[in-house]
Amino acid sequence: MPKFPGIKGMFLDEEPLIIQGSKGLSGISMPDCGLKKSDLKKSENAYINEKYIRKKPIRLPEVSEPTTVRHFTRLSSWNMCVDTVFYPLGSCTMKYNPKINEKIASLENIKNLHPLTPAGLVQPVLKIAYDFNKILCELTGLAEFSFAPQAGAAGEFAGLKIIKKYFDLKGENRKTILVPDSSHGTNPASSVLAGFMPVEIKTGKAGTLDADELEKYISKDVAAIMITNPNTFGVFEKDIKKISDIMHKNGSFVYMDGANFNAFLGNVMVSDMGIDIIQLNLHKTFSTPHGGGGPGSGAIGVVEILKEYLPIPYVKFHIKKSVNNKSELFYELAEDKKYTIGRMTPFLCSFAIVVRAYAYLLSLGRENIASVSEIAILNANYVKKKLGKILSGSDPFEEGLCMHECVFNDKAIEENGISTLELAKILIDYGFHPPTVYFPKNIHGAIMIEPTETESIKTLDNFIKAVKEIKSKAKKSEALKSPKKTKVGRVNEVMANKQPVFKY
Numbered sequence: 001m002p003k004f005p006g007i008k009g010m011f012l013d014e015e016p017l018i019i020q021g022s023k024g025l026s027g028i029s030m031p032d033c034g035l036k037k038s039d040l041k042k043s044e045n046a047y048i049n050e051k052y053i054r055k056k057p058i059r060l061p062e063v064s065e066p067t068t069v070r071h072f073t074r075l076s077s078w079n080m081c082v083d084t085v086f087y088p089l090g091s092c093t094m095k096y097n098p099k100i101n102e103k104i105a106s107l108e109n110i111k112n113l114h115p116l117t118p119a120g121l122v123q124p125v126l127k128i129a130y131d132f133n134k135i136l137c138e139l140t141g142l143a144e145f146s147f148a149p150q151a152g153a154a155g156e157f158a159g160l161k162i163i164k165k166y167f168d169l170k171g172e173n174r175k176t177i178l179v180p181d182s183s184h185g186t187n188p189a190s191s192v193l194a195g196f197m198p199v200e201i202k203t204g205k206a207g208t209l210d211a212d213e214l215e216k217y218i219s220k221d222v223a224a225i226m227i228t229n230p231n232t233f234g235v236f237e238k239d240i241k242k243i244s245d246i247m248h249k250n251g252s253f254v255y256m257d258g259a260n261f262n263a264f265l266g267n268v269m270v271s272d273m274g275i276d277i278i279q280l281n282l283h284k285t286f287s288t289p290h291g292g293g294g295p296g297s298g299a300i301g302v303v304e305i306l307k308e309y310l311p312i313p314y315v316k317f318h319i320k321k322s323v324n325n326k327s328e329l330f331y332e333l334a335e336d337k338k339y340t341i342g343r344m345t346p347f348l349c350s351f352a353i354v355v356r357a358y359a360y361l362l363s364l365g366r367e368n369i370a371s372v373s374e375i376a377i378l379n380a381n382y383v384k385k386k387l388g389k390i391l392s393g394s395d396p397f398e399e400g401l402c403m404h405e406c407v408f409n410d411k412a413i414e415e416n417g418i419s420t421l422e423l424a425k426i427l428i429d430y431g432f433h434p435p436t437v438y439f440p441k442n443i444h445g446a447i448m449i450e451p452t453e454t455e456s457i458k459t460l461d462n463f464i465k466a467v468k469e470i471k472s473k474a475k476k477s478e479a480l481k482s483p484k485k486t487k488v489g490r491v492n493e494v495m496a497n498k499q500p501v502f503k504y
């Protein structure tokens, strides 16, 4: 058995960049543009309206290139990331991202592409967007996708806007979105943003939504159900088809939060579940580095009757005769969607995310796609089996099997005097990123582990061993001091949230 990764060694100190600089230093050398500062103010030049010209220069760091590079590289070494440690953050799918995706997304023709380049000069690029759309349709059974939403939650918002517009045009004023308590927290928030009222439905003992329970909430005011599947307990909604049938009978839609597509990619068709709209988090399932607010893609897919509501622009093609009279496809950005909810981005999408997702699928190959979800489920059930007794004592869900992530309560560790928070903090000293904690909210002291398919059994065993050791060795007084080996120890999380200090 290998040693725990642990944390040891050198953490370089770091001062804010603003005090590392000196007046006049710069990371780049620009040729003289021939303009003097005073020229800016001349009204006949009117480069900038006088009232917009700063009276005092903005206080920005003036630093050289090496100082800048070292600053950010040092800061990055203080963080845990998927390239350094096992990162089992439930619900977030922090899988390892193959470097081939980065390589493809960094090709000059893609990285340096100007979004206003005429379509005739970027045919292969538009073809990637078109083809990848078709691949997602094939993987889900839906009719068309849009990559305009730049995060999962933005996809939810777009989907709900489509539902809103559909009913508005029909002259129906439906206000309610049903949201099971096992949904992701963004679901009720998106409902409110899109102009609906979320109504919570309690899940049953097995952690799933009962069709009978749903029936109690059905009325002509219900626009849709927003269901996370697999839900945030890591459990597949077994009644999903029945649920869809109930909704459709009522003239309502089924929106599925498909951020957890990792759990059934290649094994279950979304269309077979009766879903009308779904968002897929390309940055999670299709392996793009994410977290920390970086770019994402919450691609939304819809059934045939909702295609005309999708955001614009989108990529389409027509057949063109080339010079030697051969027929060829000509791809272009189009805006002719009859009921579109409008634009969500200035251009097509966060294109580099689409390229990474496309590269990821092509490098897997059709024959291997299903094994992504199979191994993700196998790994999660392995952890569930090995840690169930240690963390919870008994399984909080009757079913016994989970999908891509497993959720524990803290019953058994609490008896040993360790809380979920302390377990999470001590794990950092062992060299593991903590799992998601205290979510879902209705599980006492929840610990949510998503190992993903990219981890080996050796890594999982090592993590399991660490949890066991923490449970048997940690004393409450000691635990309160963790993490002890990191650059910054235990912070006051409440104060950090309520009164963040950004200024130096």
Ligand SMILES: *Cc1c(COP(=O)(O)O)cnc(C)c1O
Binding pocket: 091, 092, 151, 152, 153, 154, 184, 186, 228, 257, 259, 260, 281, 296, 298
């Ligand atoms: C991550 C996640 C979201 C939100 O996605 P973002 O890209 O962070 O906006 C929504 N639902 C589920 C189930 C998720 O796991």
